[in-house]
Amino acid sequence: xxxxxxxxxxxGFLILLWIFVFTxxxxxxxxxxxxxxxxxxxxSPRGVGGAVLQGRPAKAKRGKAARQLVVTAGQLAGxxxxxxxxxxAIGRAEDSTLVITDDFASARHARLVPREGxxxxxxxxxxxxxxxxxGKVSGPTPVPLGVPIRIGRTSLxxxx
Amino acid sequence: xxRIRQWKTRRxxxxxxxxxxxxxxxxxxxxxxxxxxxxxRPNFWVPAxxxxxxxxxxxVVVRFTxxxxxxxxxxxxxLINGIGVAFLRRLDIARAIANDxxxxxxxxxxxxxxxxxxxxxxxxxxxxxxxxxxxxxxSRYAYTLGLVGIxxxxxxxxxxxxxxxxxxxxxxxxxxxxxxxxxxxxKLALVSFxxxxxVRKREVLSLASHRFLxxxxxxxRDLGPVLTVWLFSLLVLVxxxxxxxxxxxFGLFVVTxxxxxxxxxxxxxxxxxxxxxxxxxxxxxxxxxxxxxxxxDRAELWLDPFSQENYTRESGNxxxxxxxxxxxxxxxxxxxxxGAGSPGKVPEVRTDFIFAGLGEEIGLFGLAALLVIYLLIxxxxxxxxxxVRDSFGxxxxxxxxxxxGLQVFVILGGITGLIPLTGQTTPFLSAGGSSLMAxxxxxxxxxxxxxxxxxxxxxxxxxxxxxxxxxxxxxxxMTEVIKP
Numbered sequence: 001x002x003x004x005x006x007x008x009x010x011x012g013f014l015i016l017l018w019i020f021v022f023t024x025x026x027x028x029x030x031x032x033x034x035x036x037x038x039x040x041x042x043x044s045p046r047g048v049g050g051a052v053l054q055g056r057p058a059k060a061k062r063g064k065a066a067r068q069l070v071v072t073a074g075q076l077a078g079x080x081x082x083x084x085x086x087x088x089a090i091g092r093a094e095d096s097t098l099v100i101t102d103d104f105a106s107a108r109h110a111r112l113v114p115r116e117g118x119x120x121x122x123x124x125x126x127x128x129x130x131x132x133x134x135g136k137v138s139g140p141t142p143v144p145l146g147v148p149i150r151i152g153r154t155s156l157x158x159x160x
Numbered sequence: 161x162x163r164i165r166q167w168k169t170r171r172x173x174x175x176x177x178x179x180x181x182x183x184x185x186x187x188x189x190x191x192x193x194x195x196x197x198x199x200x201r202p203n204f205w206v207p208a209x210x211x212x213x214x215x216x217x218x219x220v221v222v223r224f225t226x227x228x229x230x231x232x233x234x235x236x237x238x239l240i241n242g243i244g245v246a247f248l249r250r251l252d253i254a255r256a257i258a259n260d261x262x263x264x265x266x267x268x269x270x271x272x273x274x275x276x277x278x279x280x281x282x283x284x285x286x287x288x289x290x291x292x293x294x295x296x297x298x299s300r301y302a303y304t305l306g307l308v309g310i311x312x313x314x315x316x317x318x319x320x321x322x323x324x325x326x327x328x329x330x331x332x333x334x335x336x337x338x339x340x341x342x343x344x345x346x347k348l349a350l351v352s353f354x355x356x357x358x359v360r361k362r363e364v365l366s367l368a369s370h371r372f373l374x375x376x377x378x379x380x381r382d383l384g385p386v387l388t389v390w391l392f393s394l395l396v397l398v399x400x401x402x403x404x405x406x407x408x409x410f411g412l413f414v415v416t417x418x419x420x421x422x423x424x425x426x427x428x429x430x431x432x433x434x435x436x437x438x439x440x441x442x443x444x445x446x447x448x449x450x451x452x453x454x455x456x457d458r459a460e461l462w463l464d465p466f467s468q469e470n471y472t473r474e475s476g477n478x479x480x481x482x483x484x485x486x487x488x489x490x491x492x493x494x495x496x497x498x499g500a501g502s503p504g505k506v507p508e509v510r511t512d513f514i515f516a517g518l519g520e521e522i523g524l525f526g527l528a529a530l531l532v533i534y535l536l537i538x539x540x541x542x543x544x545x546x547x548v549r550d551s552f553g554x555x556x557x558x559x560x561x562x563x564x565g566l567q568v569f570v571i572l573g574g575i576t577g578l579i580p581l582t583g584q585t586t587p588f589l590s591a592g593g594s595s596l597m598a599x600x601x602x603x604x605x606x607x608x609x610x611x612x613x614x615x616x617x618x619x620x621x622x623x624x625x626x627x628x629x630x631x632x633x634x635x636x637x638m639t640e641v642i643k644p
Contacts, residue, residue: 001194009191010497014522016184017529020239023180024232024536027173031231 066119066145066158069112074154075101083119083158088112090151091124104128104152112143119143119158128152170231171223177235178219182212185242188498192250195499196257207249207266211242211275214282221286225293226611230540233610236533237588237603241596243530244589245274247518248510250499258504270510270591277593284597285604295608299356299552306353310392312346313409317399329402329454329583343405344585344598347412347563348605354413355555358420362551365421389413390433394441401454403438404570404582410434411566416559419545455580462580480507484516484575495523510591512583516575531568534587537603538565544610557609560602 069081069088081088081098089096091109100109106126113120120140123130130137131150143149149156186208193200215238222229249271252264266272292298298305316324316331324330326339333340358365393410396402414430438455445456457476464470465478465485483506491501503509503517519527541561545554567587574581585595 001198006191006194006497006500009187009194010500011494013184013187013191013498014494014525014529016187017522017526020177020180020184021529021532021536024177024236024533027170027177027232028536028540031170 065117066143066160068159069098070157070159071098072148072155072157074152076154080159083114085114087114090156091126098156100151100154102152102154105154109151110137110149113140121149126151169227171219171227174222174231174234175219177232178212178215178238181235181239181242182208182215184239185211185246188243188246189249191497192246192253192499195497196250196253197263207246207271207275208242210266211238211245211278214279215242218282218286221289222607225289226607228611228614228616229607230544230610230614233537233540233603233607236537236540237600240530240533240588241278243518244514244591245271245278247498247514247521247589248274248591251503251510251517254499254502254504274591274596277596280593281597281600285600288601288604289608292608295553295556295605295612296550298352298556299359302353302356305349306357309346309349309353312342312349313392313396315342317396326583330400331402331405331583341585341592341594343400344594345601347408348560348598348601350409351412351416351556351559351563354416355420355552355559358416358555359551362420365417390437393434394437398441398452402582403455403458403580404567404574404584407434407570407582408563408566408584412559412563415562416555419558420551420555458580458582462577465577480513481575481577481581483507484513485577487513487516487520488576491520491523493524495519495521495526497521508583511585512571512581512590513575514586514590515572518589531572534565534568538562540610541606544606544613547613548609549613553609553612557606557613560605564599564602 067083069083071077071079076098079098086097088098089108089111090098090100090105091107092100092102092105093107096108104127106124106128108124109126110130111122111124113122119142121130121132121137121143122140123137132141132143133147137149143158145158145160147157186205189207190200190204193204215234219234222234249264249266249269252269252271256262256264264271267275315333319330319333321330323334324332326332326334331341331343333342390410393406396406396409400406410430411434414426414434417426417430418424441452441455442459444450445452445454445459449456454476461470461476461478461481465481467478470478471482487501487503487506490496495501498521501517501520503520506513506516506520509517515527518530522530538561541557541564545557545561548554548557564587567584570579570582571584571586573579574584585592587599588596
């Protein structure tokens with residue numbers, strides 16, 4: 001066998017070996033980015049248009065009823081809750097309406113209660129406190145639209 | 161829902177990669193023939209085709225029993241296994257030429273035996289995939305498996321040396337011409353048991369603790385299982401005279417513990433215990449010898465393999481290690497080419513030192529590729545562990561993948577002089593049935609778990625009617641939680 005053929009075989013094998021490695025990596029890569037899980041498996045909410053999803057300027061408006069509670073920051077960012085007549089419990093406890101897995105949140109941290117069309121936020125004796133915009137919530141406080149409620153690292157807003 | 165089409169099984173990608181891997185094995189065989197016979201014989205492709213048919217069989221089984229399994233695991237392992245068989249055949253050919261014997265047949269000698277072992281291993285793997293449709297079933301037999309694991313681990317230690325000792329390490333059961341390494345199978349049983357035990361205990365292990373130097377340390381009584389396993393692994397070290405196996409069992413438990421509790425303090429405790437234990441064993445070996453002498457000798461060889469004293473010692477000298485290192489050095493960056501080196505000069509080149517022999521012929525460049533493939537196999541295992549939904553599956557997959565990686569580290573570290581050399585098999589590469597069978601069973605388990613992890617079936621039903629949806633129904637129809 002001529003030396004040339006042997007050299008080609010020797011390096012050819014090594015090159016093929018590395019091509020195999022990169023092909024495998026390519027398959028893994030396609031696997032990683034194939035199909036975003038669960039994005040569209042949950043149906044889009046009733047009566048919520050795309051415009052609302054984009055987030056409005058945080059401007060307090062009176063007179064308009066709040067229809068949604070939106071998480072704007074924290075681990076659950078993007079979660080929305082359609083508001084009804086029932087109060088909303090927020091905390092780390094499993095039976096809360098909005099379960100926050102945040103080190104700075106208490107098991108039963110705060111509660112949102114509707115009264116005659118206006119939502120009130122109420123701190124339930126949490127360790128680290130609930131803040132409405134920059135003020136600490138001590139008693140039931142009316143929540144205007146678009147004003148952030150802060151609980152630990154999580155931030156919530158009422159939206160029409 | 162049209163979205164279902166997105167869930168690809170990717171079985172065709174697996175088939176394609178498998179064909180590529182067999183092409184590589186055939187290329188290896190052809191290069192060997194070109195170097196050894198000075199010609200490529202017309203039937204050079206037969207060994208690659210034979211082993212390819214075996215893997216194709218397993219691929220078909222996977223297609224039907226685990227359609228969503230990871231597409232990379234099988235071809236990657238097949239490549240390493242195939243190259244192992246081809247390299248063993250290359251050693252047979254070289255020996256036949258040196259002794260002026262006819263070229264061995266495809267089913268003869270070490271290469272042929274390894275082919276037969278591969279067949280047997282793949283049958284075992286296929287049977288496991290067929291019988292075990294859900295990995296959670298294993299947890300029912302966890303305590304039985306734990307007992308089986310400890311018994312398998314301890315058998316060689318209590319057997320007389322004439323039956324169980326090979327090259328100073330008591331890891332074997334030798335009956336006539338057949339020898340079994342029960343420790344290889346013990347790994348699988350122990351992983352399952354550890355996973356089950358830790359799933360049950362993870363709460364108490366991860367919650368009850370006191371803080372010291374900024375690290376959460378577990379309570380004394382929770383340390384019990386770790387100390388027990390530590391003691392067991394030291395017993396293995398002493399009675400089976402094998403550091404690698406001890407490291408494997410102990411590392412396995414500590415890592416499973418770490419995965420279960422997410423607390424790095426376990427890793428620190430584990431490392432301190434292991435290195436402390438090894439150092440004490442070394443000191444004891446220097447001072448009193450006895451059961452520790454073997455380990456002390458190995459450590460001495462590791463510290464200075466090239467010294468005159470260590471090289472020329474009567475028994476247990478550093479000849480093996482030096483020949484292996486010289487082989488790797490001869491190979492250099494690109495190797496001599498498959499079939500062009502002289503791996504026959506390295507002792508135990510078929511088993512422990514196969515990486516040194518292979519390294520001479522494919523060089524650092526080729527060895528690095530093989531190591532990356534090992535890395536990818538481990539990564540896929542860990543990926544399955546991350547993706548699977550039940551904690552038991554997570555721990556089993558994580559533990560198995562880690563064991564594989566640790567074993568490659570122990571043997572490769574040994575032959576390259578990074579850690580004291582201990583006789584571990586190189587997974588899928590070394591000649592030997594026990595190791596091949598146990599490791600293929602391990603891969604079958606990983607395939608099963610990755611299938612569970614990637615399977616979309618019922619996930620839509622689960623999401624709409626399963627318990628996860630429950631909180632949204634608590635507050636009546638008007639309140640619904642919509643995740644991004």
